[in-house]
Amino acid sequence: MTKSVSTKSASKEWALILGASSGFGAATSIELARNGMNIFGVHFDRAATMPQVNGIMQKIKDSGASAVFFNINAADEQSREETVEEVQRTLEQSPGSYIRVIMHSLAFGSLGPYFGKSPAESLNQRQVEMTLDVMASSLVYWVQGIYFKNLMRRGSRIFAMTSSGGHSVLPNYGAVSAAKAALESHIRQIAMELGPYGITANSIMAGVTDTPAMRKIPNSQQMLEIALKKNPTGRPTSPEDVAKAIALLCDDRASFISGVRIGVDGGEDIVNYIGQSSPHDLGDGHS
Numbered sequence: 001m002t003k004s005v006s007t008k009s010a011s012k013e014w015a016l017i018l019g020a021s022s023g024f025g026a027a028t029s030i031e032l033a034r035n036g037m038n039i040f041g042v043h044f045d046r047a048a049t050m051p052q053v054n055g056i057m058q059k060i061k062d063s064g065a066s067a068v069f070f071n072i073n074a075a076d077e078q079s080r081e082e083t084v085e086e087v088q089r090t091l092e093q094s095p096g097s098y099i100r101v102i103m104h105s106l107a108f109g110s111l112g113p114y115f116g117k118s119p120a121e122s123l124n125q126r127q128v129e130m131t132l133d134v135m136a137s138s139l140v141y142w143v144q145g146i147y148f149k150n151l152m153r154r155g156s157r158i159f160a161m162t163s164s165g166g167h168s169v170l171p172n173y174g175a176v177s178a179a180k181a182a183l184e185s186h187i188r189q190i191a192m193e194l195g196p197y198g199i200t201a202n203s204i205m206a207g208v209t210d211t212p213a214m215r216k217i218p219n220s221q222q223m224l225e226i227a228l229k230k231n232p233t234g235r236p237t238s239p240e241d242v243a244k245a246i247a248l249l250c251d252d253r254a255s256f257i258s259g260v261r262i263g264v265d266g267g268e269d270i271v272n273y274i275g276q277s278s279p280h281d282l283g284d285g286h287s
């Protein structure tokens with residue numbers, strides 16, 4: 001386990017962000033830090049992308065929050081257990097500290113067809129199971145680890161990143177689609193089982209967003225162009241859109257929203273039409 005630490009905040013609230021070094025996880029880490037939370041970040045980076053990780057930690061620190069980052073494979077049982085123990089030790093150093101937010105934003109799946117030109121060009125058992133393990137099941141094990149150490153409280157929030165692929169199909173996206181459907185199901189179960197303790201769990205369905213994970217999908221450029229044409233707002237989703245929505249859902253006034261999939265996509269998913277929309281001139285106050 002590689003651990004990077006930058007601590008100075010007196011805040012008792014911590015967010016555990018799985019996938020904190022990029023995309024939605026990075027933007028949410030920075031946004032929640034600006035909202036007064038300290039950040040435990042879990043990520044899986046090689047030396048080449050570590051400057052970006054250090055930059056994210058610096059932004060967290062600049063907002064007066066603490067950042068403790070773990071460079072591990074979040075799907076590895078031993079690494080997860082060691083990290084949860086380290087999280088517990090850190091929280092114990094400041095009595096009253098607890099995990100206010102857990103966010104699952106891991107992108108580590110196999111892309112490809114189920115039925116390629118040959119078995120070698122098709123997703124195999126190991127790839128499908130690995131995708132389901134990292135992108136869905138790991139949520140359950142992380143939440144269990146935090147729950148059984150009593151590190152959450154009433155008002156704690158759990159979020160998991162899903163996509164329209166959880167309920168519709170795309171080429172090469174079969175295993176990730178299955179993982180998203182499973183992830184949403186895990187969120188519902190967690191919401192039911194932890195609801196009595198005042199803990200909420202929701203899936204956040206982002207629109208197609210230009211991130212490193214997105215760029216790995218074959219035809220990603222075409223997907224971005226289609227998303228742009230479909231999106232009623234006229235622009236694609238950004239990581240910051242999701243980060244702001246999660247900060248909003250952390251408000252006490254959102255304490256009764258649980259067990260659902262919340263779209264943060266500008267309405268992209270509901271549009272079943274690709275073409276030029278031509279908004280009428282709505283007059284003063286609209287643009």
Ligand SMILES: NC(=O)c1ccc[n+]([C@@H]2O[C@H](COP(=O)([O-])OP(=O)(O)OC[C@H]3O[C@@H](n4cnc5c(N)ncnc54)[C@H](O)[C@@H]3O)[C@@H](O)[C@H]2O)c1
Binds near residue numbers: 018044072074107206
């Ligand atoms: N980008 C999109 O268009 C889009 C849309 C909807 C949902 N999502 C979902 O949002 C989530 C985050 O995607 P993103 O686009 O922000 O990706 P990203 O590539 O920008 O970030 C992925 C993060 O996950 C971490 N990670 C990956 N595998 C890991 C592992 N085994 N252990 C620890 N950390 C690991 C990376 O280090 C990184 O911090 C994914 O679940 C993705 O499916 C993405």
